[in-house]
Amino acid sequence: MEIISSVTDLRSRLRNEPAIAFVPTMGNLHQGHLDLVRIARQHGKCVVVSIFVNPLQFGANEDFGKYPRTLQDDCSKLESLADVVFAPPESELYPQPQQVAVIPPLENDLCGAFRPGHFRGVATVVLKLFNIVQPQLAVFGKKDYQQLYVVRQMAAQLNLPIEVVGGETARAPDGLALSSRNQYLSAGERTEAVFLYQTLAGVRQALLDGAADYAGLERRATQALGARGWLVDYVAVRNQAGLAQPREGEGELVILAAARLGQTRLIDNLEVCI
Amino acid sequence: MEIISSVTDLRSRLRNEPAIAFVPTMGNLHQGHLDLVRIARQHGKCVVVSIFVNPLQFGANEDFGKYPRTLQDDCSKLESLADVVFAPPESELYPQPQQVAVIPPLENDLCGAFRPGHFRGVATVVLKLFNIVQPQLAVFGKKDYQQLYVVRQMAAQLNLPIEVVGGETARAPDGLALSSRNQYLSAGERTEAVFLYQTLAGVRQALLDGAADYAGLERRATQALGARGWLVDYVAVRNQAGLAQPREGEGELVILAAARLGQTRLIDNLEVCI
Numbered sequence: 001m002e003i004i005s006s007v008t009d010l011r012s013r014l015r016n017e018p019a020i021a022f023v024p025t026m027g028n029l030h031q032g033h034l035d036l037v038r039i040a041r042q043h044g045k046c047v048v049v050s051i052f053v054n055p056l057q058f059g060a061n062e063d064f065g066k067y068p069r070t071l072q073d074d075c076s077k078l079e080s081l082a083d084v085v086f087a088p089p090e091s092e093l094y095p096q097p098q099q100v101a102v103i104p105p106l107e108n109d110l111c112g113a114f115r116p117g118h119f120r121g122v123a124t125v126v127l128k129l130f131n132i133v134q135p136q137l138a139v140f141g142k143k144d145y146q147q148l149y150v151v152r153q154m155a156a157q158l159n160l161p162i163e164v165v166g167g168e169t170a171r172a173p174d175g176l177a178l179s180s181r182n183q184y185l186s187a188g189e190r191t192e193a194v195f196l197y198q199t200l201a202g203v204r205q206a207l208l209d210g211a212a213d214y215a216g217l218e219r220r221a222t223q224a225l226g227a228r229g230w231l232v233d234y235v236a237v238r239n240q241a242g243l244a245q246p247r248e249g250e251g252e253l254v255i256l257a258a259a260r261l262g263q264t265r266l267i268d269n270l271e272v273c274i
Numbered sequence: 275m276e277i278i279s280s281v282t283d284l285r286s287r288l289r290n291e292p293a294i295a296f297v298p299t300m301g302n303l304h305q306g307h308l309d310l311v312r313i314a315r316q317h318g319k320c321v322v323v324s325i326f327v328n329p330l331q332f333g334a335n336e337d338f339g340k341y342p343r344t345l346q347d348d349c350s351k352l353e354s355l356a357d358v359v360f361a362p363p364e365s366e367l368y369p370q371p372q373q374v375a376v377i378p379p380l381e382n383d384l385c386g387a388f389r390p391g392h393f394r395g396v397a398t399v400v401l402k403l404f405n406i407v408q409p410q411l412a413v414f415g416k417k418d419y420q421q422l423y424v425v426r427q428m429a430a431q432l433n434l435p436i437e438v439v440g441g442e443t444a445r446a447p448d449g450l451a452l453s454s455r456n457q458y459l460s461a462g463e464r465t466e467a468v469f470l471y472q473t474l475a476g477v478r479q480a481l482l483d484g485a486a487d488y489a490g491l492e493r494r495a496t497q498a499l500g501a502r503g504w505l506v507d508y509v510a511v512r513n514q515a516g517l518a519q520p521r522e523g524e525g526e527l528v529i530l531a532a533a534r535l536g537q538t539r540l541i542d543n544l545e546v547c548i
Contacts, residue, residue, distance in 0.1 A: 007433065011435070093433075096431070098431055099378075099379035099427065099431060100376065100377065100378055100379060100397075100427060100428050100431035100432055101376070101377045102374065102375070102376055102377075103374065103375045103376075103377060104373075104374055105373035105374060123374075124432075127432055128431075128432055128433045131432055131433040131434050131435065132433045134435070153373065153374060154374050157370070157372055157373060157374035157402075158374055158398075158401055158402055158405055159281065159367075159402045159405040159406045160405050161285070161405065161408070
């Protein structure tokens with residue numbers, strides 16, 4: 001496995017690779033990331049993982065500064081799974097202030113409503129990385145469901161010759177979705193954190209049992225979380241195809257939520273087919 | 275020369291081309307376009323010209339409907355110059371409403387101030403075409419100087435592996451810059467139209483003679499055009515590198531102007547090195 005930090009070196013390493021599968025990450029890799037890399041391996045002859053904490057997708061009051069950076073550990077975990085790790089310094093991706101941006105769909109909906117500019121930052125850095133790596137296929141986790149949707153739409157609407165594949169969310173034994181931000185949690189918060197997953201699972205069960213009052217389900221889930229001390233950004237039942245509010249009879253749904261526990265903002269989602 | 279209208283067919287035609295040079299156009303080709311195609315021929319083994327009147331870059335009150343469409347003539351002119359003409363219908367580039375857009379720099383400056391959304395539409399369609407054609411090099415005319423700047427910046431800041439080359443403006447014998455929109459002009463307007471070029475040439479001469487009061491030069495040029503019945507959007511002296519207002523001592527400048535003669539909006543520019 002090679003670790004490359006410059007765009008020029010990466011381009012020259014990849015020049016003659018006919019089938020590149022790419023997993024963009026912000027590092028601090030856990031089992032969920034490694035699952036995505038294994039999916040990439042199934043599809044590509046050359047597996048590239050990028051590790052870059054992208055300042056463009058963090059708001060001024062967010063956790064860019066304290067986001068965990070663990071490059072050496074990450075590279076050890078990838079040693080037997082990836083062919084190339086691309087870990088550029090900030091100056092390599094943003095040699096000048098980035099004036100060109102990609103506006104994705106739904107940039108002010110769901111998480112976008114609470115993180116202004118976030119998805120614009122995501123779309124922009126992902127497009128830059130796509131143009132640098134030029135993969136045939138890229139893998140993103142379903143944990144960041146809206147991000148996966150944004151990247152898929154970007155690829156389709158900008159005519160990128162790249163297949164975007166979603167990987168299932170990896171979970172702790174109690175159900176909590178794996179996330180680099182889980183390590184911000186105190187021991188007590190970690191115990192409580194699973195309630196986000198349990199709340200979504202409750203909504204899923206209600207939908208499977210025939211409930212169709214989406215607004216009511218969302219409101220009760222929000223109240224249940226609030227009663228236990230969570231600050232809820234949203235709980236939303238949407239369709240999978242467009243992340244829009246489902247019309248009557250639509251069966252391929254996803255329940256998404258974002259909520260704060262103490263200082264930590266957690267997100268999760270569950271797909272459900274009725 | 276092949277004429278191709280579908281993205282799938284074009285991708286399959288170009289799959290094994292190692293050196294593609296690309297000239298995106300809106301058709302109605304004149305000598306200026308053909309010069310760009312000749313530049314492309316010098317650089318690429320396979321020369322692709324796209325012909326697409328892009329609705330995204332026209333404002334609601336602009337000339338999208340009456341913009342001249344002359345595909346058959348255009349293809350005749352290209353027969354001995356290009357290898358592939360890509361002439362997609364609108365439904366091929368925009369099968370759904372385009373929700374993903376590229377925000378370029380200076381989108382509200384110069385022509386952008388008078389054509390809201392124009393450069394966003396240009397950047398978005400050019401990026402789509404780049405992703406479809408995947409050229410090594412693309413040629414744009416200096417006549418649309420701000421557009422050339424926007425595309426260059428987009429290529430650099432989105433890390434596109436594409437060299438963007440500018441081609442000189444072709445002019446009629448009297449100096450008028452060739453443009454598809456010149457055919458909107460009445461005989462009288464056509465005679466008057468050259469005054470736009472002459473005005474820019476006057477500013478260029480003043481700069482070469484040592485004038486450095488850019489605002490004064492701009493104001494007098496605007497007044498001279500206005501006195502002859504032109505409705506002036508702007509006359510601006512900028513630096514070539516960033517299209518910013520020049521600092522004292524900067525020598526690589528460009529004088530840009532946009533003005534209306536009757537119903538027709540004309541643009542032109544002249545580079546000058548002091």
